[in-house]
Amino acid sequence: MIIRDPVHGDLFFHESERRVMDTRQMQRLRGVRQTGSAYLVYPGCMHTRFEHSLGTTAMARRILHVLRQNGAHIEPEQGHAVALAALVHDISHLPFGHTFEDERKLFPRHDTADRIEHFLSQTEIAQALDASGLRDAVVSLLTDKSFSPAWMRQIVSSTIDADLLDYLRRDAYFAGLRQDYDDRIFSTFMLVDNTLAIDLTRLSTRTELLHLLRLRYFLTERVYYHHAKVASGAMIAKAVELATEHGLVETDLYTLTDEALFRHLLGYKDPRIARLINGVCDRRLLKRAYAISTAEVGRRGRDELIAKYNRSAESRQRMEREIADAVTLNPDQVILYCPDISAIKEARVRVVTRHGLTRLNDPPDNPPFDVKAVEDQYDHLWKFYIFAPESYKERVGRVCERVFGEQNALV
Numbered sequence: 001m002i003i004r005d006p007v008h009g010d011l012f013f014h015e016s017e018r019r020v021m022d023t024r025q026m027q028r029l030r031g032v033r034q035t036g037s038a039y040l041v042y043p044g045c046m047h048t049r050f051e052h053s054l055g056t057t058a059m060a061r062r063i064l065h066v067l068r069q070n071g072a073h074i075e076p077e078q079g080h081a082v083a084l085a086a087l088v089h090d091i092s093h094l095p096f097g098h099t100f101e102d103e104r105k106l107f108p109r110h111d112t113a114d115r116i117e118h119f120l121s122q123t124e125i126a127q128a129l130d131a132s133g134l135r136d137a138v139v140s141l142l143t144d145k146s147f148s149p150a151w152m153r154q155i156v157s158s159t160i161d162a163d164l165l166d167y168l169r170r171d172a173y174f175a176g177l178r179q180d181y182d183d184r185i186f187s188t189f190m191l192v193d194n195t196l197a198i199d200l201t202r203l204s205t206r207t208e209l210l211h212l213l214r215l216r217y218f219l220t221e222r223v224y225y226h227h228a229k230v231a232s233g234a235m236i237a238k239a240v241e242l243a244t245e246h247g248l249v250e251t252d253l254y255t256l257t258d259e260a261l262f263r264h265l266l267g268y269k270d271p272r273i274a275r276l277i278n279g280v281c282d283r284r285l286l287k288r289a290y291a292i293s294t295a296e297v298g299r300r301g302r303d304e305l306i307a308k309y310n311r312s313a314e315s316r317q318r319m320e321r322e323i324a325d326a327v328t329l330n331p332d333q334v335i336l337y338c339p340d341i342s343a344i345k346e347a348r349v350r351v352v353t354r355h356g357l358t359r360l361n362d363p364p365d366n367p368p369f370d371v372k373a374v375e376d377q378y379d380h381l382w383k384f385y386i387f388a389p390e391s392y393k394e395r396v397g398r399v400c401e402r403v404f405g406e407q408n409a410l411v
Contacts, residue, residue: 003054007170011058014080016132017087021054023124025091029053031257035171036096037232038223040283042175045223049090055166060086060155063162063189063196067151072191078152081137084129085156089142089163092119094253095261099233100240103339105311107250111157113143119254154196159349160185160212161196168215175223181212192350192357200351200360209349209360213374216346221381231285231387234335239265239276241313242332246270272332286335286387290400291409293383302341305384309338319403326399327392334396337385344378347371 001013013021020026029050038045064079092115100106108115120126120139129135140147147153155162165185172179185208188198200206223229240248246268256264262281265273279285294302309316316336324334347361355363361371388396397408 005051005055005058007166007173008055008058011054012061013054013057014083016080016128017057017084019128019131020084020087020125023122023128025119025122025125026050026053026088028255028257029090029093031259032093032095033258034167035175035223036098036229037236037280038175038226038229040232040280040285041226041228042223044174044176045171047170047174049093052166052170053087053090055170056089056156056162057083057086059162059165062186063155066186066189067191070190077134077137078149080132081134081141082152082155084132084134085138085141085152086162088120088125088129088138089156091125092116094250095256095258096233096236100237103233103310103337104237104241104316105313105340106237106241106244107253111142116142149194151191151194151196158196159346160198160209164212164216164346168212168219171219171223172215175219177219177222179215179218181215182208184208185212190352192352195350195357197350197352197357198360200353209351210370210374213344213346213371216344217374217378217381220342220378225381225383227288227385228285230337230385231288231335232280232283234337234385234387235276235280235286236261238332238335239273242270242273242276243268272330276332286333287390287393288385288410289388289393289396290386290404291383292404292406293409294380296406296409297384299379302382302384305338306340309336309384310340323386323388323396323399323403327388327395329388329392329396333389333392335387337387339382341382342378344375347375 001018003011003013005011030048032049033039033045034047034049034052035045060082064074064082068074092110094110097110101109117139120129126135129138141153141156157163169180188202188205190197190199198205198209243265253261262277265277297305309319320334320336321331324331349360350357351360353363361368361375386396386400397410401408
């Protein structure tokens with residue numbers, strides 16, 4: 001089976017993979033956008049987790065091919081299991097899931113073993129995987145962190161892996177950003193002690209790795225953390241949080257697409273939820289009224305804010321009510337956004353140097369100033385926001401300066 005992909009060209013799939021693709025569980029991913037609400041900023045970002053899954057499979061096959069070329073002995077069944085795992089690696093993603101799993105901490109992350117096992121046990125996809133004879137291997141590869149051999153899991157889920165190599169290229173393409181990495185990176189993959197690594201002894205490999213890190217930083221700054229995307233995502237997450245008051249639970253979202261989630265939330269007939277969701281649909285977004293970053297509060301201040309407001313829904317809601325009351329707004333019209341710490345995990349990629357196997361950001365000799373520079377840049381992307389209606393921005397900003405004791409970085 002051949003599928004034409006706008007990013008990678010013709011992609012080839014086995015019959016067993018086609019059966020998996022055609023299941024209801026995989027087809028749902030056609031309605032789950034890869035970059036959440038980024039389409040409100042970059043209209044081309046309408047690509048979905050379905051085509052990303054196809055691209056990840058293709059990238060996994062490419063890595064497998066290079067490993068074989070570089071002398072690794074890989075059984076056909078092992079390669080097939082890796083490709084199937086890459087195909088279904090996003091099966092448990094909820095619509096706009098990152099916004100209310102990672103940022104607002106309403107539900108567990110999509111990649112928990114329990115959720116992946118639940119999705120892969122659904123009748124249609126379970127039967128399709130059973131037909132390949134590799135269902136148990138695929139489930140274990142995606143859920144068991146001690147899976148052996150480790151390289152099989154690492155191709156699909158590690159640092160620089162098939163997932164990353166697809167979404168960096170795909171997200172940049174659909175955002176219309178002229179950024180890409182060089183395909184030479186594929187030729188540097190190798191296996192050492194059953195571990196996937198990159199051969200840093202080869203000329204220019206370090207340059208290619210650093211380019212990947214910078215590309216990851218660039219997309220995070222320009223797309224994933226764009227303030228309008230963050231605001232719209234926060235509005236969706238707040239609507240989901242309000243829906244939990246009406247009895248919404250995590251499993252209610254398992255069969256939904258992006259648009260189906262909006263319909264489901266509007267079905268509660270709650271004017272607060274309707275105001276938020278219609279605001280996203282009509283692009284009448286809440287605006288940044290107050291912002292502070294690591295530059296203003298330092299790492300210690302950032303960590304204190306995260307501990308108080310990211311990990312405690314009660315503290316977050318109390319502060320939203322306090323700010324709203326101070327300017328006579330409804331509580332749902334003020335949203336506190338406090339993301340968790342996010343590290344550029346790709347800097348921890350396993351590499352082979354003249355000293356042996358190590359991590360890119362932890363070599364045994366000279367400190368990696370170039371890698372640390374990118375890590376520090378990424379670390380400083382963290383921002384704390386208060387969102388409010390545009391006409392209330394100045395009033396809310398002044399209240400926040402008093403409440404948080406820090407000058408508004410937007411001023």
